[in-house]
Amino acid sequence: MQTQTNPDYFDRLIDEKEAASYLCYSVRALQNWRVRGGGPHFIKVSGRSVRYTRRDLQKWIAAKRVANTGAEPTK
Template sequence: MNYSTQILKAADSDLDQLMDEREAASILCYSVRALQNWRHRGGGPKFVKVSARSVRYRRRDLLEWVEARIVANTSE
């Protein structure tokens, strides 16, 4: 069982919890500005557009985004 799977099982009830971009950036160890750039350019985790000026992230989407980027070596 890999690390992300363990996290998913441990936090099953919290997977759909919405968080603001500051919390999401903290979980991913990136800046809020990086999340904003990804939203604009594409390539970042899925997000929920609550209003024209407000976005939220689901924990589930952050973990899936990380899981999709796990590689075994630099040639992947």
């Protein structure tokens, strides 16, 4: 298993199943975000093949961080 000590860990392309697991969301949620917007950046490898990087997933997570329930996530 690769760990964060591997320099390739955050930039290696991962499939939507692994990305969903990393985010603790369903694959269906990722698919919906790709259509509607609001999800993490993704790479469209071909017509039916989508990949993510952990770096993009981490950026998306950081943008959703708030200090309290009245705060808006950063854009």
